[in-house]
Amino acid sequence: MKLITCENLTLGYEGKAILSGLNFTVNSGDYLCIVGENGSGKSTLMKTLLHLQSPMAGTITMGDGLKINEIGYLPQQTALQRDFPASVEEIVMSGFLGRMGLRPFYTKAEKKEARELMEKTRITDLADRCYRELSGGQQQRVLLTRALCATRKILLLDEPVSGLDPVATADMYQIISELNKEDHVTIIMISHDIGEVANYASHVLHIGHRLFFGTKEEYMNSKIGKHLVTAGEEAKA
Numbered sequence: 547m548k549l550i551t552c553e554n555l556t557l558g559y560e561g562k563a564i565l566s567g568l569n570f571t572v573n574s575g576d577y578l579c580i581v582g583e584n585g586s587g588k589s590t591l592m593k594t595l596l597h598l599q600s601p602m603a604g605t606i607t608m609g610d611g612l613k614i615n616e617i618g619y620l621p622q623q624t625a626l627q628r629d630f631p632a633s634v635e636e637i638v639m640s641g642f643l644g645r646m647g648l649r650p651f652y653t654k655a656e657k658k659e660a661r662e663l664m665e666k667t668r669i670t671d672l673a674d675r676c677y678r679e680l681s682g683g684q685q686q687r688v689l690l691t692r693a694l695c696a697t698r699k700i701l702l703l704d705e706p707v708s709g710l711d712p713v714a715t716a717d718m719y720q721i722i723s724e725l726n727k728e729d730h731v732t733i734i735m736i737s738h739d740i741g742e743v744a745n746y747a748s749h750v751l752h753i754g755h756r757l758f759f760g761t762k763e764e765y766m767n768s769k770i771g772k773h774l775v776t777a778g779e780e781a782k783a
């Protein structure tokens with residue numbers, strides 16, 4: 547079932563295009579990795595998918611009854627977010643605010659849902675801790691859980707492991723993969739780590755001077771994918 551279809555998108559700022567001719571489709575249950583050099587427009591594309599910015603040309607069509615408030619978003623972490631003076635549970639629960647309207651309290655069902663999600667993202671034991679005292683990896687898991695309170699249909703993740711150590715990175719990728727495989731959450735993730743694309747993604751969108759969209763297997767067998775995977779392995783060696 548098609549969730550998001552982008553046709554002939556041109557993206558840019560102040561009348562100047564940074565990316566054009568972008569075509570891709572995200573189906574329900576997909577795990578799409580967006581890769582590309584620094585400054586190629588990955589975050590701009592994400593902002594456009596969230597309707598925070600309009601494309602200069604082209605269309606974005608949402609299908610399967612998807613509404614814009616059902617798209618969850620985990621932005622790149624900022625210093626401000628790291629300093630937030632609230633408990634883990636409070637931050638997680640704030641994910642429900644969008645659906646509460648004027649109701650001034652959380653329901654029992656929401657509290658139960660939050661606890662279940664915290665178990666899934668392995669932060670149950672951190673519930674009463676102050677957010678700003680947590681490690682970067684723990685903080686990212688808290689923000690991921692908050693995004694899941696808002697929606698479990700589709701998540702847009704902008705470099706969710708940036709700044710994390712290898713253990714926290716592996717944990718985060720594992721949790722995201724479980725959400726995709728077990729809970730059928732559709733994932734769109736910006737990643738710099740080509741190795742992770744190989745491990746988890748179902749599809750790849752490569753943006754920059756050359757555009758590529760296809761399944762992970764098609765990407766790995768393409769000239770551009772092969773080249774990057776080899777370069778990544780050499781860099782790790």
Ligand SMILES: Nc1ncnc2c1ncn2[C@@H]1O[C@H](COP(=O)(O)OP(=O)(O)OP(=O)(O)O)[C@@H](O)[C@H]1O
Nearest residue numbers: 558559560564582583584585586587588589590591
């Ligand atoms: N608000 C803005 N106004 C004007 N230009 C912008 C704005 N935001 C980003 N840009 C420019 O648009 C281009 C794409 O930026 P974007 O942040 O989307 O790239 P990216 O692929 O996410 O980069 P990175 O990998 O470094 O995070 C860059 O040249 C950037 O300088």
